[in-house]
Amino acid sequence: MKKLFPLFLLLTLFCQKSSVIKIGLIAPITGDVKTFGESVKNAFLLAIEEANSRGGVLGKKITYVIADDKNDPTEAANAGAKLINQDRVNYIIGSVSSKCSIPLSEICQPADVLMVTPTSTNPKVTIRDDGSRKPNIFRACFIDPFQGKVAAKFALEQLKAKKAAVLYDIGNDYTKGLAEFFRDAFQKGGGVITVYESYSKDDVDFSALLTKVKGENPDILFLPDYYNKVALIAKQARQMGLQSILLGGDGWDSPDMVKIAGEAIEGGYFTNHYSPDDPRPEVQEWVKKYEEKYGSKPDALATLAYDATNLLLEAIRRANSEEVSKVREALQKIREFKCVSGEMSIDENGDPIKGAVILQYKGGKQVFVAMVKPD
């Protein structure tokens, strides 16, 4: 058996190089943000199915491997190592949340694997703390500074807010980043932050913090967390009789939000990557396709995963090679690529430049409010 092993390895290498292109997907299929993982998986499969039905890429069929990270940074790193070392993938789509994508990027970069995260919005996914770029890491969504700025601008200009309170999860890069960027932009625009408090991932009792917020009675309560936590906080806030308008980020976008939060989330606004009500033909065609296959409207997570997969496939096509370095170069050079979530151009950090939308929960549904373009 031992003697056969190198032969076997050679054989698998040979197979991969010749007939198929293998892409790995890492997403939270279970756990506290499972609807994110489901959406991402659905869209990823749809994109690959479409590409295969058109005859694949570079004349080769596309196969895939899926790993579940349960929205846990350690699991994400393990899943990444498994896909790279065991399944021998060269391209990874994932992960979904920033706190998972950051450790995953540290696995992919040294292994020379190309990673495109569909939905991680924290700047640190593609750049290191010292500001240098991780050249193999890209994303298909706008970043938190932009999202935080959009939310603050909307609060100041449209909602005429003067006082805001911010509650965020101290152990989560996504919510921490968003909270900081919102605070800075809100203060710069002349607003006052009255409460700026953190909680930890396992907290379920927010009564102390919310009583503090209620004492200040701010116009806005900014909750940049994922739908599960936001629903829990919103419920407790409304139960306490807090009247502030709730505002949040793209972590709010889940079909489970209304199911869990019920009336508590009614009237809340959040920034997002796209709206299914957008009349552009790309959007409408995509919504129709997804609805036919899965029976529900695609959320932003699904849309971004679809865009991320197509972005990667387009880069392989343009590179006309499977070599990671060539695909990377092609990906870096992509400009004004038409995606469902808008026209994207990849900047020097591997981040796309594109617009954001503002949505509101109204009557248990997401309603399109405004479109915001980057300056």
Added chain:
Amino acid sequence: MSYLCQQLINGLQLGSVYALIALGYTMVYGIVRLINFAHGDIFMIGAYVGYFALNVYKIPLPFVFPLAMAICALLGMTIEKLAYKPLRNAPRINLLITAMGVSLFLEYFSSLKFIFGPNFLAYPRPFRVTNICLGGLMINSVTIFVFLIVFSLLLLLEIIVYRTKIGMAMRAVSYDKETSALMGINVDNIISFTFGLGSALAAVGGILYGIAYPQIHPFMGIMPGLKAFVAAVLGGIGIIKGAVVGALIMGVLEVLTSAYLSSTWRDAIAFSLLILFLIFKPTGIFGKEEMEKV
């Protein structure tokens, strides 16, 4: 001032749920000298039973509590029979390790897809939430409901332990196992009963926790379990009154830490309190040397 009172109410609500869990720790310790680390997970299972009863089978609230209590009592007794009883004469460390094993088993077994699943569930609210204003203070119906249930259960427990025959037997076993066996008390049955009673209280705690902080998942028992354990030590482990007072102190302390310092400090302070107590007064607030009660 009203801010402080409001926060005190928040703290007492949290503390009274801790109290229900802490009672299980303390009673079991009083009788078999075992820290039953699986207790927090029985609390979790109680919450899930409540969830399925309310949400899936639409059983009315007054029947949900006895149902969950019965199921969890049975579970607690089964765990005792299968995992702890064979080790009763083994070194105490074996029991402790088994308890941890049972705890992990319950957590991971419940998160299997065909049991409860690994996902977060939103807990149903069985009644409308209304706010009642008293002066500057606001108390909502959930808080009042939690207080009412917890204090009626405490009263019931007081009656069982101090006014019934089985309660007297429990106190006797906790005082001296061998002698009480000689006096004709069936020690095995008493231990079994204690596990059942503690688990039933934890089940109610789980449901109340779910109603107050409406979200549950298979690992929800870990933190409240640990906090309740700290509360039991704080009050003097093995002492019923101590568990309740310790739990209320813990709840209030946690909430006041979030209110006046920062919520990132709350767990740190809770556990440093445990360490301080273990160093300076290991018997707890109500503990006296060599005095043991149920």
